Amino acid sequence: MDKLASLKSFVRVVEEGSFASAARAIGQSRSQVNRAVAALEDDLGVQLLNRTTRKVSVTPSGQAFYQRAKAILSDLGDAEDSIREHRDHPSGDIRINAPMSFGTLHLGPALVDFARTYPDIRVELSLDDHFIDPVADGFDMTVRISRPTETLALIDHKIVPMRRVLCASPEFTRTHGEPDDIRDLARLPCLHYGNLPSGARWKMTGPDGPVAVQVNGVFCCNNAEVLRDAALAGLGIAELPTFIAGPELQTGRLVSVLCDYAPGPLSLYLLYPPSRQLAVRVRLLVEFIQDRFGDQPRWDLVQ
Template structure:
């Protein structure tokens, strides 16, 4: 039995939903496809598919085997591409997931430069603030801003700490006064990020250790650019990443406050399956992102 061929045929049947559709997709007869799957079932000693006249349904054993088979075929594909790429100019597709604001403000322009430098590599960038599993969702790489993951199933490549700052507009400070301690945030108008699990509970590390305060939330949003604009419009105090607030802090439209108190540290890091390390194009992209964003963050530099 051609185990690899039978494995590929079985996966195609599940993907297409029928023997006939799988046969058309791979250019074989329906009977050839059926024989390949039967041979695989006999070799494994389990039934992988329930067959009807119109469609096939995957058994529980078949579903578990399909997931493993899909991963094996993907790893094999990556290994083959890695060998080819080591002999020639890197090419192929890279599917990337990244946070919305960082993607539009910083990563997007960087990937435009990457695509210009490596025209044989096709880049697909999907922006979303939802945490995704790069393997389950079919991405080659995920860019995250958070505390690093501890999963052993994925490569975790840290790039740079991502600073955040508590800030407000000069007019807001003139009208309400500058907070002296985190406790003042319980009474002053605050703008908070609506997607944070802690909601309007802000945690900071100060001279005397960790501090937690339930802020006076007057406006929330799951997009930090909206919160930045609300802060510029004198609506309240906001805890913002400097990759968003940096230009406004530099030109004076926003002023940092409570500088002795810092929120928990976040990092910009890359997350990708171990098999992707074999790919020359992934290695190129990792190096490119590190060269662009590693070291001192350009958005934190004083102009």
């Protein structure tokens, strides 16, 4: 039995969800893939997959073995990359996870440029606003806008602070008046982000220190681009990151309010397992993102 080939077949079946799809992805016949996985199960003495006429599912032992097998294959790829480090054309796969809005507005275009620069590196981008564990979910890197993490399982690489501002449309401030006290948020219409544990309770730092206020939430969404559009329509005051609201703040379609108050600090982080640190493709991507978004990002150039 070619154990390496069997590992690759098993991992692909788990990821594809069927022997037929795995066989097409690998470029082998279904029977070859089936024999490779069966040989692996015989060698280990455990059942890795449940097979029915309709679908394939992973057993508990198979799930645990999948995580280790995936890590082994990834480490092997990293080792191959390190040998190729001095080649003119670095290659390999890199799987990246990122939040939806930042991914579509900024990271996606950056990765297009990265792929053009390094055509032999195959990029797979997955967008999801929920936290993804790079180790458990098989990603080489996770891009997150958050506070610092404290885990020995991941390298935490800070790129740049991510500002948030309170803002509204000029029409809204003309109609409702511009707030001059943080407590005004309890009566004025506000637009709040639906995924925050604090809900419609906004926490900020002002001239007298930290403050929290229960805002008058008239519109709630778990996507900040929708909240930006609602603010542009004059529905209320929104707490928005400048990577989303920057263009509108620059053109005056949105205006900052209560400028003496700032939401809690967040930063753009790259999270990746220590085993990926020496992979050439990961180092190149970290440097590329640092060059692209570090220092003063263009979305913060508000006049």
